[in-house]
Amino acid sequence: MLRVGTVPYLVARPLTWGLEERADVELVAAPPSELARGLAAGELDVALASSILAVEDPRYRLWEQGPVIASRGPVRSVLLLLRPGLVDPSGVRRVGLDPHSRTGRVLATSILRDRWRADFEAVELAGDDQDFAAGVDAVQRIGDPALLAAAERPDWRPVDLGAEWFELTGLPFVFAGWVGRPGFDPARAAEVLEPAATAGLGRRRQFAAAADLPGLESSFLEDYLLRDIRYRLPAAEVRAAMAEFGRRVRQPVKG
Numbered sequence: 001m002l003r004v005g006t007v008p009y010l011v012a013r014p015l016t017w018g019l020e021e022r023a024d025v026e027l028v029a030a031p032p033s034e035l036a037r038g039l040a041a042g043e044l045d046v047a048l049a050s051s052i053l054a055v056e057d058p059r060y061r062l063w064e065q066g067p068v069i070a071s072r073g074p075v076r077s078v079l080l081l082l083r084p085g086l087v088d089p090s091g092v093r094r095v096g097l098d099p100h101s102r103t104g105r106v107l108a109t110s111i112l113r114d115r116w117r118a119d120f121e122a123v124e125l126a127g128d129d130q131d132f133a134a135g136v137d138a139v140q141r142i143g144d145p146a147l148l149a150a151a152e153r154p155d156w157r158p159v160d161l162g163a164e165w166f167e168l169t170g171l172p173f174v175f176a177g178w179v180g181r182p183g184f185d186p187a188r189a190a191e192v193l194e195p196a197a198t199a200g201l202g203r204r205r206q207f208a209a210a211a212d213l214p215g216l217e218s219s220f221l222e223d224y225l226l227r228d229i230r231y232r233l234p235a236a237e238v239r240a241a242m243a244e245f246g247r248r249v250r251q252p253v254k255g
Contacts (some may be wrong), residue, residue, distance in 0.1 A: 005047030009143035017200030031100035050103035059182035075162030096125040096136040
């Protein structure tokens with residue numbers, strides 16, 4: 001039995017199509033932070049997990065030749081939302097971070113520091129609607145909650161972290177990929193994961209039409225899945241993007 005983890009967001013659907021129906025697969029959906037815990041505990045063999053796991057710890061291998069969740073510019077679902085009245089990220093003095101993804105948190109602080117030269121304090125919030133009343137200048141969000149927050153809170157200005165990263169580095173950003181638990185090479189699961197991705201990527205329009213994301217048009221979600229998200233990148237680009245992210249991860253952030 002192959003124990004596979006995935007995130008409970010629309011973006012992952014094209015990579016996991018049909019896995020829940022396979023008798024030889026146990027599929028678990030959880031936020032990125034929980035997937036990281038499951039890999040560390042040996043409860044999962046492979047997970048569509050935050051790229052920072054492989055950046056920070058050599059025991060975790062990301063399948064560079066396999067499908068990824070990446071962008072080469074805007075991503076739409078990894079955002080900083082600036083409070084009403086704040087027009088420029090350089091003015092952020094206190095940023096509230098999403099507890100569900102360390103990759104998103106580190107990317108947000110890196111962008112504020114390296115692209116906008118902001119002098120800020122980083123605090124972790126609960127990841128719910130109360131975050132927007134927590135007295136912060138910016139709230140970081142990932143996944144479907146980011147898509148919904150941008151639509152539901154038009155007074156909070158969205159800053160797309162995929163676009164900001166590309167402007168800063170000229171490189172794509174790999175948000176997640178298939179990461180194996182310590183001692184497990186994720187390429188060993190290729191015969192399961194590749195057919196799922198091949199079938200799922202051909203169904204992206206259907207996923208967009210069926211998505212339960214109130215207030216978001218299917219045409220918007222089609223653009224998101226078909227144009228914004230890069231599910232395939234050359235392995236050399238994956239390595240370059242990960243190396244640059246790793247270099248920036250090692251720079252200190254106040255918090």
